[in-house]
Amino acid sequence: MSLEINNLFSVKDKVAVVTGGSRGIGEMLSSGFLANGAKVYITARKEEALVAKAAELSDKFGVDCIPFAVDLSNLDGVMKLVDYLTEHEPNGIDFLINNAGAAWGAPYDQFPESGWDKVVDLNLKSPFFLTQQLTPLLETKGTSDNPSRVVNIASIDGLHVPFMETYSYTASKSGIIHLTRHLAKTLVSKNIIVNAIAPGPFDSHMLGKAVNFDYSLIADSVPRKRIGTPEDIAGLCIYLCSRAGAYTVGETITCDGGSIKTL
Ligand SMILES: NC(=O)c1ccc[n+]([C@@H]2O[C@H](COP(=O)([O-])OP(=O)(O)OC[C@H]3O[C@@H](n4cnc5c(N)ncnc54)[C@H](OP(=O)(O)O)[C@@H]3O)[C@@H](O)[C@H]2O)c1
Numbered sequence: 406m407s408l409e410i411n412n413l414f415s416v417k418d419k420v421a422v423v424t425g426g427s428r429g430i431g432e433m434l435s436s437g438f439l440a441n442g443a444k445v446y447i448t449a450r451k452e453e454a455l456v457a458k459a460a461e462l463s464d465k466f467g468v469d470c471i472p473f474a475v476d477l478s479n480l481d482g483v484m485k486l487v488d489y490l491t492e493h494e495p496n497g498i499d500f501l502i503n504n505a506g507a508a509w510g511a512p513y514d515q516f517p518e519s520g521w522d523k524v525v526d527l528n529l530k531s532p533f534f535l536t537q538q539l540t541p542l543l544e545t546k547g548t549s550d551n552p553s554r555v556v557n558i559a560s561i562d563g564l565h566v567p568f569m570e571t572y573s574y575t576a577s578k579s580g581i582i583h584l585t586r587h588l589a590k591t592l593v594s595k596n597i598i599v600n601a602i603a604p605g606p607f608d609s610h611m612l613g614k615a616v617n618f619d620y621s622l623i624a625d626s627v628p629r630k631r632i633g634t635p636e637d638i639a640g641l642c643i644y645l646c647s648r649a650g651a652y653t654v655g656e657t658i659t660c661d662g663g664s665i666k667t668l
Pocket residue numbers: 424425426427428429430431448449450451452475476477478504505506507527558559560561603604605606607608609610611612
């Protein structure tokens with residue numbers, strides 16, 4: 406038994422896969438792993454930006470950050486990533502972070518079918534199939550003492566009704582929260598632990614676009630009076646992936662400055 410921080414929270418020499426790692430919350434999570442000695446595979450569709458981000462992060466942290474460009478909203482894309490990882494990490498992977506996501510806002514009476522398909526395919530269907538298809542690689546690494554981890558990035562919008570008219574987004578995020586529990590039940594006996602994080606507002610393309618990158622009003626509405634930082638979200642994810650989080654199963658933990666629990 407060792408209760409020292411270096412043992413409790415270490416992710417050194419682990420292999421992590423972060424979908425949507427080219428920017429926003431995915432970049433924050435990837436940076437947290439890299440800063441602490443884990444090798445990280447990042448994915449996104451836009452290859453040029455992804456490759457540039459991987460080079461920037463590898464350089465900054467002195468650890469391998471490896472890009473793989475793919476559209477994960479369909480099974481074909483999921484299998485491309487699975488084949489690539491199977492070839493490059495035959496000894497398995499330690500952490501899968503299902504982070505890539507999309508949102509769609511439209512008035513209730515005009516909400517289009519395309520706004521359901523795009524959002525639900527990426528936010529809900531894709532994490533299921535990616536987890537399903539990466540289970541053998543996660544199982545290869547996981548042991549009872551040191552289980553592999555899956556962390557689904559949900560949203561507080563899956564726990565409350567938001568101000569914006571994002572019907573498919575809220576439904577997809579509620580769905581991933583319940584799917585987290587169901588997958589946790591299935592995978593815990595394979596030494597794979599599944600949890601979720603429900604972020605509040607963080608600086609990103611997704612949220613920034615909706616508020617013209619002026620976060621002041623949103624920050625004011627949060628009990629902590631600010632939006633989230635890389636330390637907030639990476640710290641929680643590292644907890645869930647490290648020895649410290651090895652007895653936390655099927656949870657969705659908010660990271661929202663107190664919005665859900667106090668407002
Ligand atoms: N930012 C927030 O305040 C906030 C709050 C709550 C929850 N979240 C959740 O956090 C996660 C990350 O969001 P973010 O705010 O960081 O968004 P973001 O800045 O828009 O980043 C999304 C990432 O996903 C990738 N992506 C988008 N569509 C994809 C597809 N079809 N296939 C593969 N990759 C795809 C993007 O790269 P490409 O465009 O190149 O594919 C990018 O790397 C999402 O699940 C989101 O719902 C965010």
